[in-house]
Amino acid sequence: MKYRCGVCGYIYDDAVEAVPFDELPDDWVCPVCGEGKEGFEPMDEEEAPGPTDGPATAPEIEWEEDEGLRELSAGQLSAICSNLARGCSKQHLDKESALFTEIAEYYERHSVKAQYEGIDGILTLINKDLGTMEVGKMQAAELSDRGSLRVLTWSEKVTLIAKSIVERYRADPSFIERTNVYVCDICGFIYIGDEPPEICPVCKVPGFLILKIGRKV
Amino acid sequence: MFASRNLRLCTKDCMCLYVCPTGASDTETGQIDFAKCIACGACIKSCPSGAISMVPDEYPVQQRKTKSMCGTLNLISANKAQSEVIAKRIRDGTDDPVLEQLASALVRSNRLMAEDICREAGYMLPQSGNVRQLLEDLLAMEHPDDFPREAVEKLLAMMRFNE
C-alpha cells in the first residue's frame, strides 16, 4: 500500500519502507514537509507511482554537449547575477555586490515573455522539471557530484510542494484565505499555514529564515 | 583576511573585546572594523557563541562541473526563470489579493531555485574563472542602451579572480 502526503505529495510506500504506514507512531511526520500522519491519504493501487511524470516521460537530455558557452536566457543571467551579488555581500564585498545587482536587474527587465501563461503555464513547467530532476539526480549520483545532487534534491521537494499547493489552490482558492503564506529564503520552500515550521523541512535552516509573504488589504 | 561577526549569533559584550589586540572588535556598528583587524584569530577562539569567522582574501579554484551535468541543470534553471516571469505576470495582473500573494510566493520561490541551480552549474564563487569568462562574454556582446556596461567593466577590474 502507498500513502501520499496531502501537503507536499511525498509518497510513503509500504513495499520499500521498514515499517508499514499503519504501524508508524502517531507523532510521525512527513519527512519532506512536516505534515502529520493524518494528512496522508491511501493511494489507489492503480494510480501512477507519484506526482512526478517519472523517468519514463523525462525529456530527452543531451548528455554530452560540445559547444563552448551555452546560451543562457535573460532570466538565468539575472539569477546568476543576483546570486553572485549575494555571494559578494557574504564576503563583505558590498560594492561588487551592488554591481552584480545592477546587472541582475537589467536582465530582469529584459527577461522575455514566457512561452506559457498563467497558473497552468507554471504547472506545465513544473511537470517538465520534475522529469528532468529525476534524470538529473541519477546523473549527479553517477558522477558523485554531491552539490548537484543536493540542489536537485532540494528543488525537487520545493517543486513538488509548489505543485501540490497550486493544484489545491485551483481546486479551492479559499484554503489560503484563512491563513498565511511563507517562503524559505534559502531554498524557496512554500508553506501555507498560520506559523512557519521551526526549521525548513527541505533545507533545514532555522525558521527565522522562512519569511512571510504579505497580503495586500 | 579579516574577522567578521555574524550579528544573528553574537550575544554581545563579551570575550572578543578582551582578546582583540587592535580594538577592531569594539565598534559602534556591531560589526568588526575590518580595516583595523590584523586577522590574528583571537576573537574567533574566544567567542562563546561561535559568532565570528575569518573572511579570506583569496579563494581556491572551484570544483569542476561536467558539461553534461551543467546541461541538465541549465534546462531546469531556464524553466524556473520562466516560471518566475509567469508568476510575475499573474501577480501584476490580478486584483485578487490571495492570488497576488500566492503569485508573489511563486516569484520568490522560483528565483531562489533558479539562483541555487545556476550556482551549482558553475557560478558558485564570484571570483571564479567562469564568472570572469561570463563577464568578458557579456562585454563582447551587443546590448540595448540601458545595459550596465560600466558595472561589468568595474567588476572585471575589481574582482580578485582566482583563475
Ligand code: SF4
Ligand atoms: S582577528 Fe584579531 S584583530 Fe581581528 S578582530 Fe579578531 S581579535 Fe581583533
Ligand code: SF4
Ligand atoms: S565574543 Fe562573540 S558573542 Fe561575545 S561580543 Fe564577541 S562576537 Fe559577540
Ligand SMILES: [Fe+2]
Ligand atoms: Fe528551506
